[in-house]
Amino acid sequence: MLGCAKSFSNRMGVHIMKYLDLEAQYLSIQREINEAIFRVIQRGQFILGPEGESLEREIAAFCGVRHAVGLNSGTDALLLALHAHGIKKGDEVITTPFTFIATAETIAQCGAIPRFVDVDEHLNLDPRLVEAAISAETRAIIPVDLYGMPPDMDAINVIAQRHTLVVIEDAAQSIGAEYKGRRAGSLGDVACVSFFPAKNLGAYGDAGMLLTDNKDIADRVRLLRNHGAPRKYFHAMVGFSSRLDELQAAILLAKLPHLVGWNKKRQEIAERYTEGLRTASVVKRIPSVPPDRTCVYQQFTLRVDRRDELIRHLAGHGIPTAVHYPLPLHLQPAFADLGLLEGEYPNAEQASREVLSLPCYPELPLSNVDDIIDRIRSF
Ligand SMILES: *Cc1c(COP(=O)(O)O)cnc(C)c1O
Numbered sequence: 609m610l611g612c613a614k615s616f617s618n619r620m621g622v623h624i625m626k627y628l629d630l631e632a633q634y635l636s637i638q639r640e641i642n643e644a645i646f647r648v649i650q651r652g653q654f655i656l657g658p659e660g661e662s663l664e665r666e667i668a669a670f671c672g673v674r675h676a677v678g679l680n681s682g683t684d685a686l687l688l689a690l691h692a693h694g695i696k697k698g699d700e701v702i703t704t705p706f707t708f709i710a711t712a713e714t715i716a717q718c719g720a721i722p723r724f725v726d727v728d729e730h731l732n733l734d735p736r737l738v739e740a741a742i743s744a745e746t747r748a749i750i751p752v753d754l755y756g757m758p759p760d761m762d763a764i765n766v767i768a769q770r771h772t773l774v775v776i777e778d779a780a781q782s783i784g785a786e787y788k789g790r791r792a793g794s795l796g797d798v799a800c801v802s803f804f805p806a807k808n809l810g811a812y813g814d815a816g817m818l819l820t821d822n823k824d825i826a827d828r829v830r831l832l833r834n835h836g837a838p839r840k841y842f843h844a845m846v847g848f849s850s851r852l853d854e855l856q857a858a859i860l861l862a863k864l865p866h867l868v869g870w871n872k873k874r875q876e877i878a879e880r881y882t883e884g885l886r887t888a889s890v891v892k893r894i895p896s897v898p899p900d901r902t903c904v905y906q907q908f909t910l911r912v913d914r915r916d917e918l919i920r921h922l923a924g925h926g927i928p929t930a931v932h933y934p935l936p937l938h939l940q941p942a943f944a945d946l947g948l949l950e951g952e953y954p955n956a957e958q959a960s961r962e963v964l965s966l967p968c969y970p971e972l973p974l975s976n977v978d979d980i981i982d983r984i985r986s987f
Contacts, residue, residue, distance in 0.1 A: 617926075622925060623926050624926040625976055627928040627929070627967050628806055629972070633971055641859060641863075644659075644862040645858065648854045649855075651854075656834070656851055659857035660678045660851070660852050663817075663852070663864075664677065666864055667864070671793030671819055672790060673799070674823070674826075675820050675821065675822070676818070676819050679817060680815060681815065683710040683816070684848070685818040686710060686711065687718070688848065689798045689825075689829070690714055690718045690720070692798075692828040693798075699747045699748075700720060700722075700723045700746045701723065702733075702741050702748070703722055703725070704733040704750075704751070705726070705727075705936040706959055708780070711750055711752055712943070724741075724948070724956075725738055725741045728759070728955070730754070730757065730898075731955075731963075732751065732753075732757070733764070735759065735764050736763075742767075742773070748774040749773055749774070749776070750778055751778065751796070752778040753779050753782030755781060755895065755907040755909050755932070756808065756874075756903045756905050756906035757895075758777075758901055764796075765796065768796075777792070777796035777798070779792045779801050780801065780802035781802075781807065781808075783904070784867055785871075785902050785903060787901040797825075798825055801817040802815075803815035808870065808904055808906055809863055811859055812856065813853075813856055817852065831845060833849075835847045873969075874968055875905060877968050878908050881894075881908055881977060891912055891984070892910075893910065895909060895910070907965040908968035911962040912962060917987075918964065919964065921987050922983055925979075925983050927979070929966060929967075930964075932963060936953060936957055967980065
């Protein structure tokens, strides 16, 4: 590989853009990152230590919650949130079928049953459909801040309170987004953040965090992440091995001061796409953001006609795209035992046929954005 971020051309001389450019991001903050990494290696403390503690304090302050617990992935944050609330076999948990598998996979890992509820026009869990899905077994709701924008959380929280359900905000895609002046990660009873490398605040490996104002839950997750051990070789409960390691914590501490600026860049790119594509004939829907919230564009995702043709057309011009997500969770083989059929969640199903994500990351030059707009308009 090359030593610095460069552009590439294929054999036909077509300039190949990147869908995401983590190398360019690294080069922009190389010194801070290298310092952080060597600080940890020299200290020689790699699991549970001062970097993780600082990161927990800083992320808690950033998101506006009292407690943060570093974990080894966003998926484990969901799993441990469910465990800490005692979700078990026979329980039901309401969530959206239009999300990454982790959201529902972790429900099943606890022995509980995911109860899907269809999505609204923003492709977020539709609060108007939640109440009809609640049964005597329902214990929790997991709304997802899809593509970086929270759903109508007040509406979801009101329903949860009425039925004494726990709200677990899947904030894996939304760190920095706001809803009614509050930051994502503080919008339910607990929230799960992912620092997967491709997320807006990405580690150089797996990492995640659980956020909450509830001290009991935070304490329980702190035990669960470390083999149920309040002290060495004493185990109060059966736990997991799920700590956020010191190298990742140090890297994330170095990146955190840049997050707000990076998110602003993503928003600028999204605005430019929105302006440029508003009247493009192939575009059926451009993401819209209600006035009471913001989106941090983990993905910039359109809905389009003739998606496969458009993907090929763009690829031919060196423009990579992605589909989030091509198959809703209720139709995944992994959930075949739920016995759910095509037609059950029509909005999610239609979205899975129409969504198309465009490159959207802070280092993406605006001239590339303009090229992408032109190629879509001329399709
Ligand atoms: C990324 C993601 C997760 C899982 O996070 P990991 O850190 O990759 O385990 C969960 N939910 C959603 C919606 C995600 O996008």
